[in-house]
Amino acid sequence: MADRRFSRGGPVAPTLDSEIAYLKGAGPAIAQRLRALDLHCVRDLLFHLPLRYEDRRRHTPLAHLRPDEEALVRGRIVAAEVRIAGRRTLRVVLDDGSGGLLLRFFHFNEAQRQAFAVGRWVQAYGTVRAGPGGPEMVHPQYRIADAAEVLQPDADLTPVYPLTTGITQSRLRALIDRALEIAATDADLLTPLPGVDGPATLEALRIIHHPSTAADAEALLAHTHPAQRRLAREELLAHQLGMRLLRAHLKSRPAPVIRRPQAAIAELLGVLPFAPTAAQRRVLDEVAQDLASSRPMLRLVQGDVGSGKTVIAAAALLAAYRDGLQAVLVAPTELLAEQHLRTLTAWFAPLGIAPLFLSQRVKKRERAHVIAALAAQRPAIAVGTHALLQEGVDYARLALTVVDEQHRFGVQQRLALRDKAGHLAPHQLIMSATPIPRTLAQTIYADLDVSVIDELPPGRTPVTTVVLSNARRDEVVMRIGEACRQGRQAYWVCTLIEQSEELNAEAAAATAARLREELPQLRIGLVHGRMRPEEKDAQMRAFKEGATQLLVATTVIEVGVDVPNASIMVIDNAERLGLAQLHQLRGRVGRGAGQSQCVLLYQSPLGEMARARLETLRATTDGFAIAQRDLELRGPGELLGRRQTGEIGMRLADPVRDAALLADLQRLADDWLIHHPALAQRLIRRWVGDPERYAQV
Numbered sequence: 002m003a004d005r006r007f008s009r010g011g012p013v014a015p016t017l018d019s020e021i022a023y024l025k026g027a028g029p030a031i032a033q034r035l036r037a038l039d040l041h042c043v044r045d046l047l048f049h050l051p052l053r054y055e056d057r058r059r060h061t062p063l064a065h066l067r068p069d070e071e072a073l074v075r076g077r078i079v080a081a082e083v084r085i086a087g088r089r090t091l092r093v094v095l096d097d098g099s100g101g102l103l104l105r106f107f108h109f110n111e112a113q114r115q116a117f118a119v120g121r122w123v124q125a126y127g128t129v130r131a132g133p134g135g136p137e138m139v140h141p142q143y144r145i146a147d148a149a150e151v152l153q154p155d156a157d158l159t160p161v162y163p164l165t166t167g168i169t170q171s172r173l174r175a176l177i178d179r180a181l182e183i184a185a186t187d188a189d190l191l192t193p194l195p196g197v198d199g200p201a202t203l204e205a206l207r208i209i210h211h212p213s214t215a216a217d218a219e220a221l222l223a224h225t226h227p228a229q230r231r232l233a234r235e236e237l238l239a240h241q242l243g244m245r246l247l248r249a250h251l252k253s254r255p256a257p258v259i260r261r262p263q264a265a266i267a268e269l270l271g272v273l274p275f276a277p278t279a280a281q282r283r284v285l286d287e288v289a290q291d292l293a294s295s296r297p298m299l300r301l302v303q304g305d306v307g308s309g310k311t312v313i314a315a316a317a318l319l320a321a322y323r324d325g326l327q328a329v330l331v332a333p334t335e336l337l338a339e340q341h342l343r344t345l346t347a348w349f350a351p352l353g354i355a356p357l358f359l360s361q362r363v364k365k366r367e368r369a370h371v372i373a374a375l376a377a378q379r380p381a382i383a384v385g386t387h388a389l390l391q392e393g394v395d396y397a398r399l400a401l402t403v404v405d406e407q408h409r410f411g412v413q414q415r416l417a418l419r420d421k422a423g424h425l426a427p428h429q430l431i432m433s434a435t436p437i438p439r440t441l442a443q444t445i446y447a448d449l450d451v452s453v454i455d456e457l458p459p460g461r462t463p464v465t466t467v468v469l470s471n472a473r474r475d476e477v478v479m480r481i482g483e484a485c486r487q488g489r490q491a492y493w494v495c496t497l498i499e500q501s502e503e504l505n506a507e508a509a510a511a512t513a514a515r516l517r518e519e520l521p522q523l524r525i526g527l528v529h530g531r532m533r534p535e536e537k538d539a540q541m542r543a544f545k546e547g548a549t550q551l552l553v554a555t556t557v558i559e560v561g562v563d564v565p566n567a568s569i570m571v572i573d574n575a576e577r578l579g580l581a582q583l584h585q586l587r588g589r590v591g592r593g594a595g596q597s598q599c600v601l602l603y604q605s606p607l608g609e610m611a612r613a614r615l616e617t618l619r620a621t622t623d624g625f626a627i628a629q630r631d632l633e634l635r636g637p638g639e640l641l642g643r644r645q646t647g648e649i650g651m652r653l654a655d656p657v658r659d660a661a662l663l664a665d666l667q668r669l670a671d672d673w674l675i676h677h678p679a680l681a682q683r684l685i686r687r688w689v690g691d692p693e694r695y696a697q698v
């Protein structure tokens with residue numbers, strides 16, 4: 002690779018378009034890691050927004066610490082020792098005159114141990130947990146000094162960014178600060194955008210990365226700051242523009258007409274072990290009509306959890322195949338792709354069709370085989386991850402793409418798909434994992450056609466949900482033990498929302514270890530996002546086959562996992578999750594015929610919003626009703642950061658929370674496409690990203 006830092010005349014200052022590797026403090030290794038966060042150039046860093054802020058502006062007296070809250074504390078070391086019993090632990094006891102706090106470290110070196118000398122002072126920031134002997138912090142961030150005065154609180158709020166393996170908060174903060182400096186020399190972010198008011202983009206970004214006044218801090222935490230509103234409008238506008246251009250692009254080309262889709266539907270229904278519901282039947286008809294037309298289908302299928310969306314996907318794939326064409330199903334994760342593969346392989350086997358599979362994991366020879374099959378003038382059904390959209394994967398006869406969306410409001414995947422069918426536009430079916438009210442779906446997805454599966458397969462007994470304080474955990478553990486002994490299977494979901502998947506994984510492992518101690522006779526599995534895919538699959542398979550009875554998991558199991566025999570779910574710290582996510586998680590049980598239970602454990606005290614969420618979930622299992630309630634409950638008053646906006650494919654805006662903005666932005670998008678087309682392209686690039694790049698994920 003040519004070194005872009007240097008031109009003939011000497012070093013060149015990096016610009017917003019420079020690759021991150023050329024920033025001071027970065028380098029190729031760091032840049033490589035940042036790709037996992039979809040950060041490639043300096044501009045991307047600017048738009049990598051804080052999940053939340055840590056308030057390190059004042060010390061909390063140790064006597065006032067409350068479990069589960071984050072706090073900045075300062076105290077004198079009154080004891081420090083290494084315990085060998087059990088897990089090797091460094092224990093440091095602080096005292097500030099008002100009370101005490103235990104710091105626990107599992108990973109430490111000799112120098113660290115020696116630095117914690119009795120009599121010195123420590124400033125620590127971390128989450129307070131209730132330990133057996135009083136409040137504790139596990140692996141807090143800390144500084145040590147000989148005198149208290151040296152350890153002062155910060156003046157500003159501290160931004161907390163989404164992280165990835167091998168990148169620390171402080172490293173990322175430094176890089177983003179550097180990006181902000183570079184941005185100050187760039188005119189683009191200062192350009193006023195017609196119809197979008199509030200502080201200029203750059204100013205808004207500065208405030209969001211580094212709020213300095215108390216008023217800014219309060220408003221940001223309440224999500225009402227004009228800087229956030231401004232950027233949310235920009236982002237939503239960019240998405241509206243992107244979707245309009247995409248639709249215009251697709252509609253400008255004809256789609257391959259798929260003949261006799263109804264025959265394929267009948268063929269599929271003939272081999273399924275169940276009859277379709279009336280709602281499935283209706284949606285199948287809608288899809289069949291679309292496929293038989295030369296107008297490209299752009300249809301969103303919404304269905305509640307477990308409503309049977311896969312049948313719709315399978316029928317569409319089969320229709321294309323039977324007409325001699327190619328069709329792909331793209332899933333957001335490896336786990337889901339493999340699950341779809343298993344389902345489709347089983348359904349299609351009696352028809353003599355074996356779906357192809359492609360993901361990052363597929364080995365070279367097999368990959369070459371799949372790529373050759375897709376490049377040949379032969380019918381094919383392929384299932385997989387983004388790997389199916391990569392450059393180098395070409396389709397000779399692509400007629401249909403089904404996208405199982407996790408990033409439910411994103412347009413990136415569809416942008417990447419658009420040029421895969423040569424001069425024709427493939428039909429597109431988008432399956433949304435989370436129901437939202439129909440009118441809202443139509444607004445958010447610009448002008449996709451929307452189909453709704455508003456009926457569950459017969460014989461399902463609604464899941465009973467109870468909401469319990471964590472103080473009753475022991476009871477729950479006992480009941481789980483009993484139920485599993487009677488042949489049932491259960492999930493235990495750990496929802497600790499940490500800055501990195503690593504800490505989440507650690508927390509899940511700790512929960513599994515504890516449960517193994519408490520329920521020694523049970524076979525307990527563990528699955529989390531830091532596992533290698535093979536390991537994850539092995540764990541899922543063991544659970545699916547009944548080899549393990551209890552599966553401890555992080556929220557990686559949220560979307561789409563289907564183990565009908567699992568009938569109990571415990572969700573730890575349920576108060577931390579949003580309604581949609583809780584509903585998705587709960588949807589993993591109640592998929593068989595028996596009665597299922599969901600236990601929502603919460604940490605007291607429960608805030609008002611959290612109480613309302615858990616109550617909603619207890620009262621109903623109807624996803625559309627829950628979505629409506631979600632809309633009412635999410636207001637500008639909700640705190641930042643409990644939910645990563647990344648999960649909905651946006652950086653900052655929340656199309657559900659910000660629904661009220663959309664009507665106006667749709668008009669603005671139409672206006673921009675006529676009067677400011679160049680600016681529109683720039684805004685799409687700024688927020689949605691460079692479409693070229695998504696083709697290379």
Ligand SMILES: Nc1ncnc2c1ncn2[C@@H]1O[C@H](COP(=O)(O)OP(=O)(O)OP(=O)(O)O)[C@@H](O)[C@H]1O
Nearest residue numbers: 275276277278306307308309310311312458561588
């Ligand atoms: N009409 C039907 N009658 C009986 N069972 C059905 C019917 N349709 C689907 N199922 C079964 O119901 C389960 C859920 O279906 P599927 O996995 O397609 O749901 P989904 O809509 O994708 O839900 P989720 O979004 O929760 O994954 C599967 O085990 C499937 O085989």
